[in-house]
Amino acid sequence: xxxxxxxxxxxxxxxxxxxxxxxxxxxxxxxxxxxxxxxxxxxxxxxxxxxxxxxxxxxxxxxxxxxxxxxxxxxxxxxxxxxxxxxxxxxxxxxxxxxxxxxxxxxxxxxxxxxxxxxxxxxxxxxxxxxxxxxxxxxxxxxxxxxxxxxxxxxxxxxxxxxxxxxxxxxxxxxxxxxxxxxxxxxxxxxxxxxxxxxxxxxxxxxxxxxxxxxxxxxxxxxxxxxxxxxxxxxxxxxxxxxxxxxxxxxxxxxxxxxxxxxxxxxxxxxxxxxxxxxxxxxxxxxxxxxxxxxx
Amino acid sequence: xxxxxxxxxxxxxxxxxxxxxxxxxxxxxxxxxxxxxxxxxxxxxxxxxxxxxxxxxxxxxxxxxxxxxxxxxxxxxxxxxxxxxxxxxxxxxxxxxxxxxxxxxxxxxxxxxxxxxxxxxxxxxxxxxxxxxxxxxxxxxxxxxxxxxxxxxxxxxxxxxxxxxxxxxxxxxxxxxxxxxxxxxxxxxxxxxxxxxxxxxxxxxxxxxxxxxxxxxxxxxxxxxxxxxxxxxxxxxxxxxxxxxxxxxxxxxxxxxxxxxxxxxxxxxxxxxxxxxxxxxxxxxxxxxxxxxxxxxxxxxxxxxxxxxxxxxxxxxxxxxxxxxxxxxxxxxxxxxxxxxxxxxxxxxxxxxxxxxxxxxxxxxxxxxxxxxxxxxxxxxxxxxxxxxxxxxxxxxxxxxxxxxxxxxxxxxxxxxxxxxxxxxxxxxxxxxxxxxxxxxxxxxxxxxxxxxxxxxxxxxxxxxxxxxxxxxxxxxxxxxxxxxxxxxxxxxxxxxxxxxxxxxxxxxxxxxxxxxxxxxxxxxxxxxxxxxxxxxxxxxxxxxxxxxxxxxxxxxxxxxxxxxxxxxxxxxxxxxxxxxxxxxxxxxxxxxxxxxxxxxxxxxxxxxxxxxxxxxxxxxxxxxxxxxxxxxxxxxxxxxxxxxxxxxxxxxxxxxxxxxxxxxxxxxxxxxxxxxxxxxxxxxx
Numbered sequence: 001x002x003x004x005x006x007x008x009x010x011x012x013x014x015x016x017x018x019x020x021x022x023x024x025x026x027x028x029x030x031x032x033x034x035x036x037x038x039x040x041x042x043x044x045x046x047x048x049x050x051x052x053x054x055x056x057x058x059x060x061x062x063x064x065x066x067x068x069x070x071x072x073x074x075x076x077x078x079x080x081x082x083x084x085x086x087x088x089x090x091x092x093x094x095x096x097x098x099x100x101x102x103x104x105x106x107x108x109x110x111x112x113x114x115x116x117x118x119x120x121x122x123x124x125x126x127x128x129x130x131x132x133x134x135x136x137x138x139x140x141x142x143x144x145x146x147x148x149x150x151x152x153x154x155x156x157x158x159x160x161x162x163x164x165x166x167x168x169x170x171x172x173x174x175x176x177x178x179x180x181x182x183x184x185x186x187x188x189x190x191x192x193x194x195x196x197x198x199x200x201x202x203x204x205x206x207x208x209x210x211x212x213x214x215x216x217x218x219x220x221x222x223x224x225x226x227x228x229x230x231x232x233x234x235x236x237x238x239x240x241x242x243x244x245x246x247x248x249x250x251x252x253x254x255x256x257x258x259x260x261x262x263x264x265x266x267x268x269x270x271x272x273x274x275x276x277x278x279x280x281x282x283x284x285x286x287x288x289x290x291x292x293x294x295x296x
Numbered sequence: 297x298x299x300x301x302x303x304x305x306x307x308x309x310x311x312x313x314x315x316x317x318x319x320x321x322x323x324x325x326x327x328x329x330x331x332x333x334x335x336x337x338x339x340x341x342x343x344x345x346x347x348x349x350x351x352x353x354x355x356x357x358x359x360x361x362x363x364x365x366x367x368x369x370x371x372x373x374x375x376x377x378x379x380x381x382x383x384x385x386x387x388x389x390x391x392x393x394x395x396x397x398x399x400x401x402x403x404x405x406x407x408x409x410x411x412x413x414x415x416x417x418x419x420x421x422x423x424x425x426x427x428x429x430x431x432x433x434x435x436x437x438x439x440x441x442x443x444x445x446x447x448x449x450x451x452x453x454x455x456x457x458x459x460x461x462x463x464x465x466x467x468x469x470x471x472x473x474x475x476x477x478x479x480x481x482x483x484x485x486x487x488x489x490x491x492x493x494x495x496x497x498x499x500x501x502x503x504x505x506x507x508x509x510x511x512x513x514x515x516x517x518x519x520x521x522x523x524x525x526x527x528x529x530x531x532x533x534x535x536x537x538x539x540x541x542x543x544x545x546x547x548x549x550x551x552x553x554x555x556x557x558x559x560x561x562x563x564x565x566x567x568x569x570x571x572x573x574x575x576x577x578x579x580x581x582x583x584x585x586x587x588x589x590x591x592x593x594x595x596x597x598x599x600x601x602x603x604x605x606x607x608x609x610x611x612x613x614x615x616x617x618x619x620x621x622x623x624x625x626x627x628x629x630x631x632x633x634x635x636x637x638x639x640x641x642x643x644x645x646x647x648x649x650x651x652x653x654x655x656x657x658x659x660x661x662x663x664x665x666x667x668x669x670x671x672x673x674x675x676x677x678x679x680x681x682x683x684x685x686x687x688x689x690x691x692x693x694x695x696x697x698x699x700x701x702x703x704x705x706x707x708x709x710x711x712x713x714x715x716x717x718x719x720x721x722x723x724x725x726x727x728x729x730x731x732x733x734x735x736x737x738x739x740x741x742x743x744x745x746x747x748x749x750x751x752x753x754x755x756x757x758x759x760x761x762x763x764x765x766x767x768x769x770x771x772x773x774x775x776x777x778x779x780x781x782x783x784x785x786x787x788x789x790x791x792x793x794x795x796x797x798x799x800x801x802x803x804x805x806x807x808x809x810x811x812x813x814x815x816x817x818x819x820x821x822x823x824x825x826x827x828x829x830x831x832x833x834x835x836x837x838x839x840x841x842x843x844x845x846x847x848x849x850x851x852x853x854x855x856x857x858x859x860x861x862x863x864x865x866x867x868x869x870x871x872x873x874x875x876x877x878x879x880x881x882x883x884x885x886x887x888x889x890x891x892x893x894x895x896x897x898x899x900x901x902x903x904x905x906x907x908x909x910x911x912x913x914x915x916x917x918x919x920x921x922x923x924x925x926x927x928x929x930x931x932x933x934x935x936x937x938x939x940x941x942x943x944x945x946x947x948x949x950x951x952x953x954x955x956x957x958x959x960x961x962x963x964x965x966x967x968x969x970x971x972x973x974x975x976x977x978x979x980x981x982x
Contacts, residue, residue, distance in 0.1 A: 075624060077617055092444065094456060097307055101484075112485050115554075115597040115607045117547060118345075119577065120310035122440070133442040133453070135308060140610025141579050141595060149442055149454070161443055180613070261643045 008108045010186045011173045011193060015061050018085050018167070021106045022059035025099065027087065030060035035242050036249040039064050040086030040166055041125060044241060049088055050153045050162040051280055052287045059087045061169070065249065067256035070205035073198045076174075076181030080204050081197070083169040090162035092149065100147065100165055104139075108176060115140050123148045127248050127272040129155035129280070132164065144171050154280020155273070208256040217257070221250040221268075228275045237282035244275040297337065297354040298421060298463045301496030302429065303480055304348045305457035311345065311546025312539075313439060313452055315512065318343035320436055322350050328432060332424050333360040342500065342510035344549045347480070349510065351496055355462075359418030366392065368410040371401055375410070385410055422462055429460060429469045429476075447472035457481065461496050482506025483549050486599040507599050508549045516545045522553035523581055523594055532583035532590045535571055540581065544596055551596045556580075556611045560591045562619040565626060566710050572700040573618045580615065625695040633715035634708065637690040644692060647773075650758045650806070653689050659758075659805045661685045663750040666801045670793055671746065681743050684724035687712055688747060691725075705729040733777060734784035734833060745789055752782035757799065760818045761806045779825045786852050787829065792924070795822065796850025823848045830856050836863060839981045846976030854924070858974050861926040871980070873937040878971065879978040880944055885965045893962035897955065902946040903963075906939040910967055917970055930974050936967070 008014050019029050033043040040046060040062035049056045062084045070080030089096060097118070105111060118135040123146060125131070132148035146166040150158055170182040170193075177185055183194030224246035231240035251268050254260050260268060302325070309317065322341040329336060329352070337354025368374060374385035381389065381396050389395065392412050400411040436451070444454035449472030460467040460476035469476040480503070482488045487506030493499060503510045509518070519541065523534040544551065562570065570589040574582040581594040595611045602608055641654040650656065664685045668678040691697045691708035700707075709726025713719070720743055727744030728751055730737055739745045759765075759773040766776045786793065799815050827845055830836040836859045844858040865871050898904050913932045920928035949960045971977060 071624065075621065078621065091446065094445070112600075113604055113606050114610065115595075115602075116485070117598060118308035119547060120308075120313075133440065140607050140614065142610065142614045149444055151442055159443075160446055175610070180617075 008176055010177075010188050011169065012188055014107055014169060014173050014176065015083075015085065017107045018103060019059065021103045022057075022087055025057065025089075027057040027059040027089075030058050032060060032062045033245075035245045036065050037062070037245050038066050038248065038252055039125075040084040041128065041130070041164065042245055042248065043086065044238065046086060046088050046164065047128065047153060047241065047276075047279070048283050050090060050150055050158055050164075051156060051283055053159070055160075056088060056090045056162070059085070061085050065252070067204070067208035067252050070201065070208055070256070072205040073183070073194075073201035076183070077171065079170065079182060079197075080201055080208065082182075085165075085167040085169050087165040087167075088162050089165075091160035092163035096163050097147075100137075100145070103165075107172070109139065109172075117141075118147065121146065126269050127251070128153065128276050129273045132161075134163075139172075139175060142171055142175065144168055144175070154283075155277040156280050156284065208253055209258075212253050212257045214254065214257055214259040217250055217253055217259075221247055221254070224250065225271060225275065228278075232275070232278040232282060235282060235286075237279050237286060240275065240282065241279045244272065244279060247272050247275060298357060299496040300336075300352040300355050300421070300425065300463075301459060301461045301493070301499055302350050303457075303459035303499070304433065304455055305459070305481060306346055306348070306451070307454045307456060308345045308547075309348075309453050311543045314343050314345060314348065314546050315542075317436055317438070317452065318348045321348050321432070324432055324435055325350050325352070328428050329355075332428065333362065333418060334358075334421055334424060335360070343512060344508060344510060344515075345547055346484070346549065347510070349459075349499065351499060355421055358420045359424060361418050362416040364414050364416070365400075365402075366412050366414050367404070368399075368412060371408040371410060374399075388412070422465070422467060425460075425462065426467050426469055429467070430471050433471055445473055449473075459493060461493060464495050483508050483599050486550070509551075512545050515548060515551055516541065518551045519544050519548075519553075519596065522551070522596075525553075526555060526583065526592065526594055530583070530585075530590065530592060532585045532592065534594070535582045535584055537575065540575055543577075544581075548596055548598045550599050552599060552601050554595045554597050554602045554608050554611060556593050556595060556608050556615060558591050558593065558612065558615050558619060562616075562623070563589060563591060565619065565622060566707075568703055568706045568710075569622050569626065569696065569700070570619070572703055573622050574615065576618065576700070580611070622696070622699075625699055629694040629696055629707075629711060630714055634687050634690045634711045634717065635715060637693045638686060640693045641689055647758065647762070649762045653692060656754060656758075657686065657689050659754045659802070660688070660747070660750045662805055663753055663798065663802050664746060666798050667746050667750060667793065670798065671791070673742070673746070677743065680718060680720045681724065681746055683717065684721045684728070684743055684747055685750065687717065687721065688725050688728055688751070731781045731784055731788075734780040734829060736781065738785060738788055745785065745791070748785055749782060749791070749793070752778050752785070753795075753798065753802070754805075756782060756822070757802060757818050758806060760821055765817065765821060775821075776825065779822055780829060783822065783826050783829050783852060784833065787834070787856050790853060792851065792853055794850035795819075795852055796848075798850070819848065819850070822852075826852050826855060830859055834859075836860070839979055840975075842979045843975035843977060846979065847972050854926070857924065857926045861930045862975065862980070864927060865930065868934075870934040870937050871977075873941065874934065874971075875977045875980040877937065877940050877944065878976070881940070881964060881968055881971075882976070882978055884949055885961060885968050888961045888965050890965050890969055891958075891962045893959050893966065897959040898963075899956065900947050902939070902943045903960070906936070906943045906967075907963065909936050909939045910963075910970070914970055917973060921973055926974065933971060933974065940967075 008017050023029055030045045043060065043062055045058045045060060049058055063081055064084050065081050067080060069078050071078045093099065101111060117138045119138055121134060121136040123132050123134060130150065130153045132150040134148035136143045137145040137147055144167060148164045150162045150164055152158060173185050174182060179185060183198050185193035187193045187196060224243045228240045228243035228247065231243060251272060318341050322339055326339060335356045336352045340351040342349040368388035369384045374382055376382055388410065392414050394412050398412055401408055402411050438452040441450035441452065443450050455474065458469065458471060458474050458476040459478060459480050460469045461478055466478050467476060478493045480491045480493060482491050483506055487508060491502060491506050493502060500510050509515050526532065527534055567589045571582045574580040574593050579595060583590045583592050593615060597607045641657060642652050644653040646653045646656045661682055664681050668681060688708060691704060691711060694707060694711065696707050697704050705728060706726055709722045712722040712725050723741045724743035724747050727739035727741060728747040730739045730748060739748050755778045756775055759775045764773050764775065796819055799818055803815050823845060827841050831838060831841050834856060840859045840862045843862060844855050849855065895907055898907060913936055916932035917929045920932060949957065951957050
């Protein structure tokens with residue numbers, strides 16, 4: 001495998017090392033998108049980037065909010081907000097698995113001293129109208145990456161397909177730094193992860209599980225949905241997509257709050273999927289009209 | 297004789313799919329070789345997560361020649377009166393390059409035709425194989441397919457290499473973007489990336505040198521042996537499931553055991569939780585000591601021993617974190633007593649047309665009430681059963697069951713105990729999902745058994761009444777499995793219960809029944825399942841199953857017992873005599889209602905003799921039936937054979953005199969219905 005291993009002592013070093021590695025593979029190094037979202041997949045660089053015929057390689061870090069995963073900062077690894085490192089390779093090269101394993105070596109994981117398994121896990125996002133086939137990658141039986149060959153996005157068949165790599169950064173950092181809990185991680189040489197995030201985890205858990213005002217959040221959902229629809233009608237797919245992301249997050253808050261019945265759940269998901277599909281369609285139309293690349 | 301190797305190299309296949317695909321590859325190749333007239337002496341199937349391989353031994357060098365008879369013109373057209381070929385026949389001969397002495401004559405239908413035996417020489421195996429491999433690969437049955445490049449090829453996971461060797465020769469097979477070669481790959485981390493094969497024969501051993509065990513049976517032995525080693529050394533017993541073993545065999549190319557420990561402070565978690573945590577995702581083998589979980593587990597690293605102990609440390613950290621998570625769920629769940637959670641079930645949809653889980657619970661309670669009466673449980677048991685029914689689904693709202701769905705029921709029992717419910721209630725909840733299949737273990741307690749019966753009956757009835765009757769392999773609601781489990785429960789627990797009357801009584805619980813569906817469909821479906829189960833699981837011969845189910849009764853256990861009574865007689869001569877005469881009895885009384893008869897109107901001695909035997913038999917049969925002594929009832933019927941035989945020899949039933957005729961028919965009909973208490977003997981093959 002590849003040489004040039006890094007000494008990755010801190011959380012931020014890990015991010016920088018991955019940036020370097022994937023930059024050298026020809027990726028655009030993108031930024032997290034500044035709208036709340038549950039996973040890096042929702043970043044427009046992935047959602048739109050996977051659509052259409054043009055090759056696209058991108059890598060970025062994405063703080064991902066999952067209200068139901070909050071544990072008031074009391075669980076070492078389950079977090080309301082965790083950091084994903086996301087890579088999209090479209091089309092995927094035939095040695096994609098080796099390329100991925102090379103990135104683990106690059107950040108300092110000696111694969112021959114550990115146990116790496118690719119274990120079946122097909123991924124699906126009903127809200128994005130997306131699904132793919134792939135694995136969870138387990139390092140000593142700890143899940144560190146979701147590896148997916150996307151087959152559909154926004155309800156559209158993908159041709160070419162893309163590979164999405166989603167690294168769970170906290171888990172990998174815990175492994176590298178040999179600590180027991182995300183909060184003990186060194187973010188930088190002087191600052192702990194917990195110093196930045198612990199109180200936020202506690203407060204957001206209280207908010208999401210106990211305090212979020214269900215009626216107001218429902219209203220906010222309605223407003224964001226109306227705004228997204230209006231944008232779609234005006235052919236403004238990117239603003240429409242921002243509001244779709246708002247909808248998705250507000251739905252997650254309602255879910256964590258226990259405010260959504262099973263029957264309602266389906267209809268909420270269908271409403272968001274409808275918006276995502278509208279965005280995907282609008283984007284493809286845009287590509288056709290411009291006859292040029294409009295990069296995500 | 298040549299050997300042939302086909303290896304399909306893939307990215308990691310799902311662990312439980314790989315064996316299915318490997319078998320399909322072998323079966324389909326064998327089938328195609330047969331169709332192509334290429335004989336072979338043996339076939340080996342190998343597979344790992346990254347490869348499916350077939351090794352064919354003793355393959356024919358070439359196809360057998362194909363000899364076909366080809367029909368030409370009719371003799372009348374093809375030969376002139378002197379027997380010489382006409383222009384038509386000469387044309388036919390030219391077409392196949394044959395001469396007149398090759399012609400044969402053969403009659404087809406009314407006419408005689410000229411025939412030629414045409415021999416097509418077989419092609420070399422190499423040529424045939426190159427043609428069939430791509431179609432073979434395309435035909436593999438994938439549960440789900442994906443694309444990974446622009447070739448248009450689809451499979452369960454990406455195919456990355458192909459080996460196609462006929463002895464030392466690479467066959468030039470192309471599939472998608474791949475060209476077959478002689479290069480396979482070793483273990484991902486401990487073998488060479490490229491491994492050149494000189495011949496098919498060295499496949500297994502070359503892979504072994506490259507840290508890959510191609511034979512799944514050998515991998516299974518390695519895994520089992522490792523667990524046995526731990527059992528011996530630590531005085532513990534491995535808690536295997538078929539699935540866990542299958543996943544391990546299917547996800548490792550070289551199983552290397554790693555023994556881990558977890559802190560004993562977690563041993564205060566309920567045992568099923570600890571087992572579920574370790575079983576999760578098919579990762580670790582749990583162990584028990586004296587029936588209680590032991591704080592050790594066995595994991596398997598792929599490829600090589602864990603010399604530095606890093607892997608063990610990693611496993612232990614993961615297990616500890618998961619146990620800590622489970623404790624978080626457990627402690628949270630305990631904050632609300634089970635009874636308080638029941639109302640939340642209104643929020644969980646069971647089925648759009650059948651309402652919420654709360655609605656299901658109400659139906660289960662009603663069915664339980666009916667069963668309490670028919671099974672003769674006392675009032676106290678009835679109260680406890682109702683409490684168990686009320687609580688049985690409440691664990692669906694707990695975090696533990698959401699995280700570990702396989703703990704449903706078991707967790708409910710544990711939480712019931714913690715909520716201060718009576719022990720009988722807790723046990724019933726713990727057990728009521730058993731048996732999950734017809735071969736699964738059974739509930740031990742009476743209340744668990746009755747609750748299981750009620751829950752399954754509701755599942756089956758509800759689905760069938762809304763029209764979801766399973767057809768062929770389509771059974772989205774798992775009704776067949778639920779019905780099998782329900783019937784298996786009744787038969788194996790020996791439950792005397794009239795299912796039909798329970799179904800009739802429960803019918804009013806399903807208000808949204810579409811027009812035209814009634815209890816009959818449910819009963820018919822269950823009787824059909826019963827027929828299968830007594831045949832397949834209880835070894836009842838086909839004809840006996842038919843005989844006892846000719847008159848369907850809600851007493852399913854009775855059907856099995858009747859069948860056993862019949863089977864225990866074997867092919868007894870008296871039974872054979874009865875069976876032969878039975879059809880006459882059945883045919884002659886066809887359409888005749890069961891009415892009273894008057895012995896005064898009997899005219900012949902044979903009638904009176906049969907009547908006297910009937911009177912004796914009837915009393916004994918009814919008595920035996922009341923005691924569920926079906927063998928006794930059958931025995932009481934046997935002496936009727938002789939008199940019945942003489943009756944049909946001497947008595948003419950269908951006489952002119954309507955009074956006499958009707959009386960005779962009524963008597964015979966009564967006799968028939970007595971026999972039918974056991975079964976329709978006419979379908980017995982004796």
